[in-house]
Amino acid sequence: MTKELAEFSIAYLQKKGADYVEARAEQTDQNTFILKNGNLEVGGFESFSGIGIRFLIKNTLGFVSTNDMTKAKLKSLLNSALKTTIKAGPITENVELAQEKVHKKRYKVQQKIALPDVDTKEKIAMLFDTEKALQNTGATLPGRFISLSDSLTTEYLVTSEGTRIEATVPKEGYYYILTLREGTRRSQHFWSYGASGGWEQALKWDMENTLSNEAKLLQKNLKYGIKPPKQNIDLICAPQVAGIMVHESGGHPYEADRIFGREAAQAGESFIDESMIGYQIGSEVVNIVDDPTIPGSYGFYLYDNEGVKARRKNLVVNGKINEFLHNRETAAKMGLPSNGSSRATDYDKESIVRMSNTFILPGRMSEDELIGGVKKGIYMKSFTEWNIDDKRIHQKYVGAESYLIENGKITKPVLSPALEISSFELWKKIDAVAKNFELHAGSCGKGEPMQAVPVFFGGPSIRIRGVRLR
């Protein structure tokens, strides 16, 4: 029925004079379990199907969605939306879409262990096993919040140009907040794991050991941590920290809808403008990409929500701004083809320009070599509080597990070092990137209503020369 409704919407709106129509029908099944301080608070599932339709009529965009899957309902909604969209015409942005190839494709992310075959008890056991492992660490953990979720989504995209894409993507997500105490000192650490694929992906995380090791190290950090040095020092950021930096300061500013001001009242704008292609934003060792095609990634897709084939986007090449993230609307504004960056979280949201898996490309040095080249510095392995302004210039990262580097060696734990730095400084001060490489899962917010899309961010360890920490 959903496919039939998608096709019906296309035909109906074309008859009504729409120049372009895309319909996205979705079916999602999701399970979630929450463990708080060793108590299973709740288990639950969600199941829904719905359809979202975007159309262009006389260069004006309109969007409709419903989960009341009847033709009568859909007709009535489309008629109502058409009236508003046509009325908006005289004061609307003159929207054009870049010309794109028509694709007909069906793809499915393979599951070695299919999610529907995994027993509920096994999922719950994963949470309790982690809890038990945390209890055995000896760390003082007054707060332990863990959630585990999995989802299976099938999307069917059809456009008036002939594109037909059917995609089935299973995903898993694991989120936790650990609260630690050591005497009067307290700290908190939040992190997520996520992947696309079957249950085998969740098993790879080995959460029992991963979390208990982390708890032990954070406790040690809290117990023995000293204040960070006040003078100018070097900073080595491990992949988790480099990852959030690249997401916030090396990914978001490259979203073309921000650059054109479409998100000004929501997620903000950008310090980058159209004329800055070729601008040297970083040192020559900095190369930043966004790539949705990585198998197993949290931000995985092969065709975006406008049916454009996904590809790796080289945002920064040898320190120079090279490319923005585009959908068909922003690409047309710059006279380019889209690079397949249009995503929506669910059928009931318009697809907008988004990141997928954003990371710094690795270099040739080992992480030890990076550390070896530091006389006095900090090694920031993970972080807690962070933020960045709405133009993506001034940002802050506070270290969670962090260490002092003295004469090329890691010596003692450091407590909550905080870096506040501008994007214009950050990328230029990187003098080396290592060859180690990690990708981490996160949820990226944009749009209104808020759309939190799953993404990866990461890269290698990076060395930032001459910064002042608090």
Added chain:
Amino acid sequence: MKEALASYILRKLKKGGADDIVVSMTESTNNQIKFSNNKISTTKTWEALSLSVLIAMKKKLVTTTIKDFSTKAADKTVARLLELVKNTEENKGYMGIATGPFRYKKIDGLYDRNVGKLKESAVDIVDGCINQALKEKAQRTAGLLEVTGTENYLLTSGGVEAGAKATALYFSIRALAEKDASGHQTLVGRTLQRFKPERAAKKAAEYAVNARNPKKCNPGKFDCVFDHIPAANMLMHVGESASIFNVEAALSFLEGKKGKEVASDKVTIHDDATKKDGLASSIYDAEGVPTKKNVLIQGGVLKTYLHNTSTAKRYNTKTTANAGLIAPEPTNIVLKKGNKSVDEMIKEVRKGFFITNTWYTRFQSYQTGDFSTIPRDAIFYIENGRIKHPVKEIRVTENMLNLLHNINGVGNDQQQVYGWEVGIPVFTSPILVKNVRVTTSTT
């Protein structure tokens, strides 16, 4: 139709052995017009059916939300719930749901049939607001107008049967004057009668124009006047921290503080789901208990945490009617009005800032309350009681309890704030906070 389906689900779940059952069904319609660069970017219309069910069986809790009101979907959902509950584990802290039936007191102004009639005429409202801002010398505007209608039906095994209709209006506008000069305002309400978005457009533009040519400044401790939006941005965390769920999870800076001073004596905060025009106002909570006005902080002292029936039983107290079935949730957070105008508060500042918006508030620890937030849009430096010049590129790096203790003045102009950064409706006036730590990029 909703009534019959909810009753059918309830009967089937009872027969299946569920001890407690809550069935909530909601139909909603949203119309949104998004604009940027003084033009409409897109129009959106979305409707949704949502069916949520919670069941408890031998203290095991499972929930679901599906978006289908058919009997077939109901049968499948019931079967899945009963299967899932068998395979899950006991929630040791679960103590049951409310026992009704209850009588509900009408709250005025939560539904306006004229809101649903707006339809395409919302385009004219947006056009008028863009023009208003341009008239005030803004160069660019961006934002949205959203109109919502909802209808809920609630049926529980505790004898509750309740229903409510509601409407809501939300307007957000950011006006931009020159590079680094902008102003942002939001407006929310439930009825058209008091909804005047042109005023918000005018104020956003005024802020933008006055914020032209901002200067950088040095970090330090400053007295700050926080306008409505940034005050709400911080105060909503009081509501979140007051949920007993967050207290238990070590995610609250109010943990262990009941009966203790958590703010200056100028601070009285209510959680009030009965507030007229409140975006989170409702005659009943998620388990059907009639809502009420709860004192969270009275004269600086924390009076209560927020409870549902289950958590209240565990703490030998009464529910505050803040269900959330798993986690009690804040409704409308209301800071009691003070008696000062913004100008009077600015006059009291020897060296400080007037901050009109903040964004990207992030906690280092929800338990300690250490956080930072980034002032954005119009920020003004104040010296000896007078605004000297606009400012840019500062960050407030603070602790929530310090901040609450340092509130030295509460304004007399209360507004409801809700928006992209303020996810819980907050009724607040501007506030004057002493000794606020302001930091800047170090490199």
